[in-house]
Amino acid sequence: MTNSQDLQQEKLLVEAAQKDPDGFLELYDKYFDQIYRYIYRRVGGDKDVAHDIGSQTFLDALENIQSYTFQGHPFSSWLYKIAHNNVIKWYRKTNKRQHVPLDEAYNLSDKTQNTKEEMEGILAQEQISEMMTHLDMDEQEILRLKFFEGLSNIEIADIMGLSVSNIGVKVFRTLKKAKGLLPTKHDLKQFN
Amino acid sequence: MDKNYFSDITDLFIKAKKAEKIDVNPHSKAAIREMLAYKVDEMKQADMTPEKGFFAKWKYQLVGVPASLFAVFMVVFAFQNLAIIMPKEDFAPEATEGSSMEQSEAEINIFGEPEIKDTPVIEEVTEVSSPKPKPELLVIDYGETVQPQTSTTPKTGGGYVPSSYTQPVVQPTETVEPTFKPYVAPVATPKVTVPKVTTPKVTSPTEIEPEETTSTTTPGVSTGGAFSVYTPTTEETFTPPSTNYDDSTQSDPTFDIYTPTSDGYGYTLISEEKEETGDIYVVPVPEANIPNLDMNPDVVNDLMQGNIPAPSPGTSNENKDQGSINEYRDPFNPHVQTFDTEALNTIEKPDTLDNVNVHYLNRDQAAVEVVDDNSTRWYMFETQNGTWKVTQKFD
Numbered sequence: 148m149t150n151s152q153d154l155q156q157e158k159l160l161v162e163a164a165q166k167d168p169d170g171f172l173e174l175y176d177k178y179f180d181q182i183y184r185y186i187y188r189r190v191g192g193d194k195d196v197a198h199d200i201g202s203q204t205f206l207d208a209l210e211n212i213q214s215y216t217f218q219g220h221p222f223s224s225w226l227y228k229i230a231h232n233n234v235i236k237w238y239r240k241t242n243k244r245q246h247v248p249l250d251e252a253y254n255l256s257d258k259t260q261n262t263k264e265e266m267e268g269i270l271a272q273e274q275i276s277e278m279m280t281h282l283d284m285d286e287q288e289i290l291r292l293k294f295f296e297g298l299s300n301i302e303i304a305d306i307m308g309l310s311v312s313n314i315g316v317k318v319f320r321t322l323k324k325a326k327g328l329l330p331t332k333h334d335l336k337q338f339n
Numbered sequence: 340m341d342k343n344y345f346s347d348i349t350d351l352f353i354k355a356k357k358a359e360k361i362d363v364n365p366h367s368k369a370a371i372r373e374m375l376a377y378k379v380d381e382m383k384q385a386d387m388t389p390e391k392g393f394f395a396k397w398k399y400q401l402v403g404v405p406a407s408l409f410a411v412f413m414v415v416f417a418f419q420n421l422a423i424i425m426p427k428e429d430f431a432p433e434a435t436e437g438s439s440m441e442q443s444e445a446e447i448n449i450f451g452e453p454e455i456k457d458t459p460v461i462e463e464v465t466e467v468s469s470p471k472p473k474p475e476l477l478v479i480d481y482g483e484t485v486q487p488q489t490s491t492t493p494k495t496g497g498g499y500v501p502s503s504y505t506q507p508v509v510q511p512t513e514t515v516e517p518t519f520k521p522y523v524a525p526v527a528t529p530k531v532t533v534p535k536v537t538t539p540k541v542t543s544p545t546e547i548e549p550e551e552t553t554s555t556t557t558p559g560v561s562t563g564g565a566f567s568v569y570t571p572t573t574e575e576t577f578t579p580p581s582t583n584y585d586d587s588t589q590s591d592p593t594f595d596i597y598t599p600t601s602d603g604y605g606y607t608l609i610s611e612e613k614e615e616t617g618d619i620y621v622v623p624v625p626e627a628n629i630p631n632l633d634m635n636p637d638v639v640n641d642l643m644q645g646n647i648p649a650p651s652p653g654t655s656n657e658n659k660d661q662g663s664i665n666e667y668r669d670p671f672n673p674h675v676q677t678f679d680t681e682a683l684n685t686i687e688k689p690d691t692l693d694n695v696n697v698h699y700l701n702r703d704q705a706a707v708e709v710v711d712d713n714s715t716r717w718y719m720f721e722t723q724n725g726t727w728k729v730t731q732k733f734d
């Protein structure tokens with residue numbers, strides 16, 4: 148199934164949901180996990196908060212599905228945008244800093260019982276968590292949407308309300324900044 | 340820039356994502372789905388409901404909004420018209436001036452005819468500026484009777500004038516005692532026999548009681564009473580009831596006015612103007628209509644020249660051959676001293692004396708007209724201490 152076919156199928160689902168609210172449940176089943184994980188990462192691994200924000204996100208989507216117009220982007224982009232706004236509201240409401248603890252954000256497992264691949268993944272998560280602390284909110288969000296959610300620059304631009312070119316520039320600068328924050332191979336050899 | 344310049348970063352994120360273990364709680368997902376299903380049912384239920392028509396949708400607003408506005412306006416207007424009449428600071432609730440009780444007293448006429456008091460106070464009923472009280476209005480009234488009509492009806496005696504007095508009447512403010520100085524006898528001529536000798540014999544005129552004059556219906560204006568107006572008949576001679584007159588009664592408010600019959604003197608004592616309504620109002624006689632022969636030589640000249648017609652003499656002559664002395668008394672001053680015949684001795688009288696007419700101008704003056712065959716002469720007599728003397732002579 149090509150990307151265009153996915154978009155066409157997604158468009159049909161959205162149109163069905165706009166005609167019959169029952170069709171929205173199918174969209175919910177399709178995108179809930181993806182949106183839930185995104186929220187879960189954003190709120191620092193708090194399941195209850197992720198549950199509340201996730202339910203509010205899909206409820207908002209249900210109530211406003213009639214206003215959604217298909218513009219060639221995946222429907223998930225619209226859901227990400229709603230979730231992104233709700234997370235920001237939650238941070239503003241709770242007056243918390245968007246600092247995500249490493250173990251909570253990425254649900255690190257016990258290192259002793261993991262394989263070498265898992266250990267490398269856990270090590271990568273630690274490095275990313277350390278790197279994220281040196282980035283601002285927009286840079287964190289760009290990297291998160293870019294690499295964890297796998298969204299394109301167009302989708303990221305739609306979510307963050309910026310232009311696509313601006314997002315491209317921001318992605319390049321953020322990666323360059325992150326690269327400078329990562330330890331070099333010489334450092335890793337010394338560490339090992 | 341190397342193609343794989345950010346490969347280490349991307350590899351790092353890929354490794355981290357693979358190692359990520361975020362389990363979605365199925366109960367949480369189911370709970371959210373159930374919530375969304377319930378919401379979907381509500382939305383479908385709302386969509387299943389037939390769409391109401393415009394009137395069914397807005398009927399309460401269409402009816403309720405005008406009704407609410409009407410209620411608000413009613414309340415506003417009700418409070419706007421709520422006039423609270425507060426008494427003045429010096430207002431005494433027990434004050435009875437102008438009350439209905441006094442009005443009833445004022446309507447009592449002890450003389451049997453409409454009475455208007457001597458000093459009628461024309462009070463202008465103040466117009467009630469406040470709106471006419473309505474039943475729903477709160478009016479604090481301490482018993483003051485206020486006529487709501489706007490009128491300038493004169494208010495006499497503190498009472499309200501009956502409704503028949505629809506037109507204000509200018510009432511005399513005071514009763515002026517008429518002072519009719521001159522007197523020219525109307526018709527009656529006392530019969531005086533004047534002998535041709537130099538000493539005429541004057542006989543007192545036969546007193547003829549005036550007929551009972553019919554009192555006009557004109558009400559008099561008096562202080563505490565009405566005066567009567569007597570109109571003498573066409574009797575040639577009459578004598579005012581001088582014997583019954585007493586100076587001491589000058590202060591008496593009741594006095595009689597004798598009006599001689601119209602003989603061209605041109606003055607009228609009583610104006611008999613009558614209103615269409617039948618009410619009779621007395622208009623005081625202007626003094627200008629009363630010829631003042633006392634100190635006005637022109638009038639005397641007119642009298643001498645016959646411009647003022649004199650009464651026809653001779654009716655009371657006792658001896659026409661001897662001529663006659665006609666004595667005209669002022670009916671309004673019947674107490675004037677009689678012009679005695681001795682006074683006539685002081686003037687020159689021709690032998691062919693026809694008539695001697697004595698015109699009493701006032702108590703102390705008399706104009707004597709001596710008529711002979713060819714001419715008429717006038718003498719002005721004045722009396723002092725009962726003695727008549729000639730003061731002027733007019734040929």
